[in-house]
Amino acid sequence: MIRVALLSKWHVHAVDYAKQATELENISIEMVWDEDRVRGEEWSRELNVPFEAELESVLSNPSVDGVIVTAPTSEHKDVLMKAAQHGKHIFTEKVLALTIEECDGILAEVEKAEVEFMISLPRLGEDYYLYAQQAVDNEWLGQLTMVRCRVAHNGAVSTSQNPEGWLPSHFYEKEKTGGGAFIDLGAHPIYLANRLAGTPVAVTARLQSVFHPGVDDHAVALVEYGKGVLGVLETSFVSSGSPFQLELYGTEGTLLIEQNTVRIKSAQFDRENWVYPENLPAQLSTPMEQWVQAIEGSEEPVITKEDAIELTLVNQAAGLSQTSGQRIEINQIKS
Known part of the structure; x- marks a missing residue:
């Protein structure tokens, strides 16, 4: 079972990805984090999973294997690099980042950590x-x-x-x-x-x-x-x-x-x-x-x-x- 954390409900497709994860028998949603605490707590209640206010606590949690990222695009570099540095597999909404320099930084950490990376280009x-x-x-x-x-x-x-x-x-x-x-x-x-x-x-x-x-x-x-x-x-x-x-x-x-x-x-x-x-x-x-x-x-x-x-x-x-x-x-x- 792949245990995942949902990182932000900012993007309009966040709910779609949560639904996809729920429907896959080999994924288990363990927790929610959101840069908007009110929105995140509401989403966690809807999904009946815990809300975690600190991103670092999510990423350092050994019970989380991967993350599904639908945070603001401007925060992708920070969120995705930290996730890779903590050894978490990454699924992210498009686009990867705002500049090619940010992409290079993210993917360098992904390769260093040897985690699986996927961007949603359906x-x-x-x-x-x-x-x-x-x-x-x-x-x-x-x-x-x-x-x-x-x-x-x-x-x-x-x-x-x-x-x-x-x-x-x-x-x-x-x-x-x-x-x-x-x-x-x-x-x-x-x-x-x-x-x-x-x-x-x-x-x-x-x-x-x-x-x-x-x-x-x-x-x-x-x-x-x-x-x-x-x-x-x-x-x-x-x-x-x-x-x-x-x-x-x-x-x-x-x-x-x-x-x-x-x-x-x-x-x-x-x-x-x-x-x-x-x-x-x-x-x-x-x-x-x-x-x-x-x-x-x-x-x-x-x-x-x-x-x-x-x-x-x-x-x-x-x-x-x-x-x-x-x-x-x-x-x-x-x-």
Whole structure:
């Protein structure tokens, strides 16, 4: 049994991860910590587990094997490094950290402690992504030239039920989040495009605000990859009814994914007509299941540290591009 502590209910997915952990027979939630004591105590009562006010007490507790981290992004470096230094396995919400320097520091401690690390990038296990990766790997589209991906919702839009929108107000506190829509919801287009298009080379981004000055509530980034591939990545907290879209374009075909519909037009299949594949690849284990399997030694995770690093690189470059109004080369950040 893997005994875990839940570290903060700050992120909107905290409840989802607690539910996933509860449903896995080889995880036991032992305690809750939260930087907001009132929120943490309430959550601990809901889960019927103890609340611990001191992070150090949680991490030094020998009855805790691992931690599930949904703390503010600005606190990831401190929380995750301390967890690794105490020998705790780590499951963390995206993004890993605000800068590549912080990522390097965290992952250095993870490697030193030889603990299992997992970042929640769930769409890397979805059937549509796996099919898209097959299309790229098998060159069904010829040479890949462009990837476009959009993930958006209306979390910042006022309604009668939620006058301020359904996202929590602290999602617009830049000192905690490090940004707005792009750093959070925009992570999904980023890591999907990174996998499909390769290593990011440069980023030009516009992070715009409609309702929340100081952070972006919708954004678009043009990401340049090797061999001339372009990525157009879009996200929004202010779009109602916007479907998930993933589009791949190549010299010999096009793959379009919208919500649950996948279609491909390829010179290798039927140049004139769309083909709707009947059997998509089987979905992979969830990030949390992959984490458990890694701890138990039964299977290597598919989601990697490199996925986490490149996600932060694009995010950091996008922020610099917005601030400077210029195209940012990834090597500028790495150097």
